Amino acid sequence: MSESVVRFLLQKFSSLLEDEAKLLSGVRDEVVFVKNELDRIRAFLRSADAKEDQDEEIKVWVKQVREVAYDAEDIIDDFLYRFEHTKRHGFYGYLSKMARGIKNLKARRRIASQLKLIKLRVTDISEGRQRYDYNLSSTEIGSSSGTKPCYYFEIRSDARLLEEAQLVGIEPKKQGLLSFLMEDTSQLQVAAVHGMGGLGKTTLLSSVYNDSRVENHFHQIQAWVTVSQSFKLDEVLRQIIQQFFKAMKLPLPDEVEKSTDPHFLKTTIVDFLSDKKYLVVLDDIWDVDAWEAVKVAFRNNNNGSRVMITTRIADVASSSTKDVGGQILTLNPLSSEDSWTLFRAKAFQGNACSTHLEEISRDILKRCEGLPFAIVAIGSMLATKDINRVDQWEIVHRSLLAELQGFIEEIEGRALEEVANGCFNELLNRSLVQVNERYNDRRIRSCRVHDILRETMLLKSKDQGFAAITNKESNKRLPERVRRLSVHEGTNIDASGDNQLSQLRSLLLFTKEKDVRNNFMSSFSEQGSRLVKVLDCRCAPTTTFPESITKLYHLRYLCLRDTDVSSIPPSIANLRHLETLDLKMTLVRELPSEILRLQCLRHVIVYDYRSFPTLHGFKALKGMESLSSLRKLCNVEAKQGETEPMVSVGRLTQLTRLGILQLGAEHGGALFSSIRELKLLRS
Numbered sequence: 001m002s003e004s005v006v007r008f009l010l011q012k013f014s015s016l017l018e019d020e021a022k023l024l025s026g027v028r029d030e031v032v033f034v035k036n037e038l039d040r041i042r043a044f045l046r047s048a049d050a051k052e053d054q055d056e057e058i059k060v061w062v063k064q065v066r067e068v069a070y071d072a073e074d075i076i077d078d079f080l081y082r083f084e085h086t087k088r089h090g091f092y093g094y095l096s097k098m099a100r101g102i103k104n105l106k107a108r109r110r111i112a113s114q115l116k117l118i119k120l121r122v123t124d125i126s127e128g129r130q131r132y133d134y135n136l137s138s139t140e141i142g143s144s145s146g147t148k149p150c151y152y153f154e155i156r157s158d159a160r161l162l163e164e165a166q167l168v169g170i171e172p173k174k175q176g177l178l179s180f181l182m183e184d185t186s187q188l189q190v191a192a193v194h195g196m197g198g199l200g201k202t203t204l205l206s207s208v209y210n211d212s213r214v215e216n217h218f219h220q221i222q223a224w225v226t227v228s229q230s231f232k233l234d235e236v237l238r239q240i241i242q243q244f245f246k247a248m249k250l251p252l253p254d255e256v257e258k259s260t261d262p263h264f265l266k267t268t269i270v271d272f273l274s275d276k277k278y279l280v281v282l283d284d285i286w287d288v289d290a291w292e293a294v295k296v297a298f299r300n301n302n303n304g305s306r307v308m309i310t311t312r313i314a315d316v317a318s319s320s321t322k323d324v325g326g327q328i329l330t331l332n333p334l335s336s337e338d339s340w341t342l343f344r345a346k347a348f349q350g351n352a353c354s355t356h357l358e359e360i361s362r363d364i365l366k367r368c369e370g371l372p373f374a375i376v377a378i379g380s381m382l383a384t385k386d387i388n389r390v391d392q393w394e395i396v397h398r399s400l401l402a403e404l405q406g407f408i409e410e411i412e413g414r415a416l417e418e419v420a421n422g423c424f425n426e427l428l429n430r431s432l433v434q435v436n437e438r439y440n441d442r443r444i445r446s447c448r449v450h451d452i453l454r455e456t457m458l459l460k461s462k463d464q465g466f467a468a469i470t471n472k473e474s475n476k477r478l479p480e481r482v483r484r485l486s487v488h489e490g491t492n493i494d495a496s497g498d499n500q501l502s503q504l505r506s507l508l509l510f511t512k513e514k515d516v517r518n519n520f521m522s523s524f525s526e527q528g529s530r531l532v533k534v535l536d537c538r539c540a541p542t543t544t545f546p547e548s549i550t551k552l553y554h555l556r557y558l559c560l561r562d563t564d565v566s567s568i569p570p571s572i573a574n575l576r577h578l579e580t581l582d583l584k585m586t587l588v589r590e591l592p593s594e595i596l597r598l599q600c601l602r603h604v605i606v607y608d609y610r611s612f613p614t615l616h617g618f619k620a621l622k623g624m625e626s627l628s629s630l631r632k633l634c635n636v637e638a639k640q641g642e643t644e645p646m647v648s649v650g651r652l653t654q655l656t657r658l659g660i661l662q663l664g665a666e667h668g669g670a671l672f673s674s675i676r677e678l679k680l681l682r683s
Contacts, residue, residue: 030115034072037122051069061125066464068121070483074503075118077531079111081553172205173329177208180327181279181306182217188300188324191308192317193333198371198452201310202283204331208308216589218306220247221273224281232489233293237265240280240297244272262293269297277303285311285452288319302322333370340365342372346379348387360393367397373450377432384426405460417602417631418657467506484534491516506534514541530554538562538582550574561585561605570594579603583618585610589637590619596626607635607659617661620645625652634659 021545069452080425112476180191193201208214223243225236239254245252256268280298285291289329291309298307317328319527325586334342343365346354353361364382368374378396385392427433432453437445449457449545461467468482484506491511509517532552536559543564549555550571556577559582573577573594580603581595588606595601604627606618617635624630625648633655638646 030112030119034115034118034122037126038069063464064121064125067481068118068125070465070481070503071121072115072118074531075111075114076424081530114235133340170200170207173204173331174207177204177308178211178213178461181208181214181308185300186304188298188302188305188307190320190324190326191306191318192326193308193310194312194314194317194328195333196312196371197455198373198450199331199333200372201331201351203372205281205283205308205310209279214279218277218279221276221278222247222280223278226283227285227290227294229284229286231290233262234260234265236294237262237269237297241265241268241272244269244278257628266297270299273299274301275303276301276305278305280307281308282309285309285316285320286313288315289311291316291320295320295323323566332377334372335370339368339370339375342375343368343379346376347382349383354387356390357387357393360390360397364397365392371452373452377450377453415631485514487511487520489513493519501529502531504529504532507532508534508536509538509540512539512541517541533557533577535559545569545572547571553577556580556581556600567594568595573597576600581605584608588618589616591621593621593623596621596623599627600629602626602629603632604630605632605634607661614660617659620649622648624648627652628654630655632657635661637661 053209105584125217174629177191180189193205195201209222215222221244223240225239225243227236241256242252243315247423253268259265282294295307298305304544304552307320309316309320311320317330321328333339340362343361347353347361350580361382363380365375368378382393382396385396424433428435428447433447433449435444436448439445458469465479465483466481467482467484467486469486469488470478470491470493472492474491474493476493478485478493478501481503482501484502485504485675486503486508487510489511491513507520509520511517517537530552531554533554534557535549535552535555536557537546538559539562541563543566545560545565545568547569549558550569552575555575555578557580558578559580561582561584563586565583566590568583568588570592572592572596575598577600578598581601582603583606585608586606587608591604591606608616615635617637620636620638622645624645630652631654633649633652634657636646636649636659638660646660649660652658
């Protein structure tokens, strides 16, 4: 990960030297020195990243590199913000011309002083690299840099998804559960599948749940919900109701959609299921209280209904079956023989293991400890390696996830979206990401990662200061120097207190709690969180566009979906680096003409179908062809009597997705003629 951090900093230095040279009089030499020294250090970082978990000295050195790179990035971004923020136009611009000169001079002196300190730190780190050089073999460096990055891979027709793990060792368990579900017992019963993370509990139940015999037996009156550690009872109950009503092709009552009263939702479930045979799966229950809170919704109606749960906790499994009866199925790690069979199927596509790779393969397999998920993920990763290069397999052995820690970088001739899709497809291919939902056209709507991988990611993120997550279990203080923050329900942190958000780059607000959202949003003006690049405020309880957002000079991604925002201010033109504007399910019907100044825009998503069958988008703007980087535009409404705005949309040559609403006859001919010229358009 540190190698990626340095790589992106070097790109930023290069851009600064090319585009902002006039701003850097007096500090250019420092920038060049730091850039060149970090460039030399970077050559060793990938191998150092792979070995930091085994060598404490290298771990400390890598941390120093990462922190100095972060600090240097902060200095550059803050300088650019201050320089841009002093720009004014018109009469006030004329009056402030001399003041700007003074401010820019101060900014230059500030960055010069800060970069001199960075220069000293980088020099010390470089000397440290020479001390640790003996631990970084040149063989590893060569093989790492020669490995193809993930975006060169595409999904193969036989995509190796985790569900294939059912082919090894779990067929008897599946048959046992099928018999349990369909046996001639009218009383409600519970099956609890218990075991540690990564054993395939969810995979097993998914295989049973989706079996056509089960669907026929329960007449598709089925519901599957994931409970997890930090669940909200009303949301779990609502999901169950939604799935039941969908199965019966019934509209969901408004009171169910809006209610947060668990008692009302439980009563709705009880009434609905009173005369039905049903199947409910509660995946990933973590404590007995969670089971006790939800179980009363499932009454014994003597229709042969069943409930299945997965859990890591033995007490939960015991508690869930003691009241109404049922069975507990405990999963254990795969045997050595089954582990080898599964590993060989993934790493060698079922072929025999090459003799020269058998020893290293079995060493890698030992680290999987019989966990099917780990075997599938690592075996699929190794399937992409050259079987003639033992050194590549040795690197995987030392650091199973080291190669996957990176960000998207530009590749000549390929759009960023294409590179990102290639990486995402490779994660699917390696079973590190699993598809959760798809649209009707088979595009992926949502995805998830396995809980054992999620825990690894969270541990790494915390250890390397990459990201922080807050919820009801969190301390009242944020981690020091937090750069990426995900805020969840129950967060009890005062963002306006002594928590420092000045280095924040990403803020994701996954909570509907108004006080929590307002608390963090106010930090933009009060604490100067002006370096934010990603801001996701979906479901925010607001009706107006927060003006403080327009001060975020570096902002690339802005999401306000599922809010009651109805208009966008002209000051959005301040967000000159904005690439994605997501206003899905808002009340916005028009965009200000000032948005045409945002030359970096790549995705504009504005539509609302909450009042279906009536659909709303936004009115097309004259001159939209000036947004030459746009790749996704949804959904445009044609203004009656105006053809030029719609024709201008047809001149956006980089579009890959285009949504159009209410197209009149007067627009059709000219628009379709221009659309035919859009070679990249897919839908």
